[in-house]
Amino acid sequence: MTLADYQVLLLLSHAPHHRLRMSEIADAMVFSSSRLSYQIDKLARADLVRRQRDDSDRRGNFACLTETGMTTLRTAADDHLALVKQIFIDKLTPDDGRALAAILARLGDTRRPTTEERP
Template identity: 35%
Template sequence: MLQRAQVRITRHLEADLLARHDLALASYDVLTQLAEAPGRRLRMNDLADRVLLSRSGLTRLIDRLQRDGLVNREACESDARGLFAVLTDAGAARQAEATPTYLAGVRAQVLNVFTGEELTQARHMLTKLLTSSQDPRA
């Protein structure tokens, strides 16, 4: 049931983002993580962990975002093998334009469905799941 709800919600969010901003949900997530990061940049490994993608999946997504001028890659000075994903001004603008659509979708698909008390209970339950679960990659 949890998986079905998650899939339904993400499908609605993605459909809205694609229709209004030509932006997939995973792309919006990457742009948002970079927008919130210091200097609008994150190491690729850290970004992959934050957006729950494999490193190869993130590499392909960053390739597309870079082709669209939304993200750049920069070498890491302290680690010759490391790369940063860096949000461009165009990427920041696209993320800012898409955020109201994303938030409206979250409101419609989740927040407006539950009472305040139910949302508090859900937050507690989800927090418990997140803090008690083992990371399968560990």
């Protein structure tokens, strides 16, 4: 699984109903629509996601996480977290960790709201 695969599955796993509009995923990943379409097609062929038409806006589509996708993500998450710990967290001192947490808190959440979160 590539990092891009993992990121798409992770985004979908945190989304309401495990689905996001394609444009929301593209924005979050800074992908062009054609690059994201390729990525979603690849994940769909592996039965990790499926496309769903947006009945309220015929121009839009959702990407939805499948059960197979959720299982695959859970399996990959253990390996991913172990690798992050090894190459990043283990190299930080407690002071480094506190400084990084303070910086990230200042930066805040720049994620765009999902369809379900918009007023």
